[in-house]
Amino acid sequence: MQHPNKLKRLPPSFFEQPTLELAKALLGSILIKETNDGTAAGIITETEAYIGPGDQAAHSYQNRRTKRTEVMFGLAGFTYMYTMHTHYLFNVVTGQADNPEAILIRSVEPYFNKELMQQRRPKARNDYQLTNGPGKLTKALGIDMNDYGHPLHQKPLWIAKGELDAFTIASGSRIGIDNSGEAKDYPWRFWIKGNRYVSR
DNA sequence: ATTGGGATTACA
DNA sequence: GTAATCCCAATG
Helix, strand or coil: CCCHHHCCECCHHHHHCCHHHHHHHCCCCEEEEEECCEEEEEEEEEEEEEECCCCCCCCCHHHCCCCCCHHHHCCCCEEEEEEECCEEEEEEEECCCCCCEEEEEEEEEEEECHHHHHHHCCCCCCHHHHHCCHHHHHHHHCCCHHHCCCECEECCEEEECCCCCCCCEEEECCCCCCCCHHHHHCCCEEEECCCCCCCC
């Protein structure tokens, strides 16, 4: 393990690959957030792709463009945040300008400063409960609505190249979208096979 | 397996 | 105002 500041940041060009490719490429990468309380980081272990106009499960379905979905129509590599009840969910915007696509980060494996994460999530009884869900990891890492629209190649919120050895990628249908017609069966959820820190 | 919580945004 | 939402944690 290294201090997050020493890890190699992923450049804007990294985010320009096709959304489904990027969803897989992000697995194993390291998500880092620096706050006044300290810096915390996690290895991305689970992602879900949401692909624009034709994806009934996406907020940008049929090019629905509102104040909330606005960043999705911009360039890749920016942060799309939205709230779900009391939780903040973190997404990476992908696709060209005017292609409203994004990747939801569903879980991470604690990498740096687990103590701070535990402090932010006092109810977690073990280290996988710290970050094995989309609302959990944002809380553990200290990501909130202030990060909406933030470019992911610079502080205080960025993604770095991972250091995992080769691993197998598993895929399946996405979660929490039962009301999304046939889109609910698209195998657009990806995770690191065998990793303990995935949701469900 | 089911349900209460109580944020935020969109649309009438 | 009211309905809807890419969830979480505590219950039976």
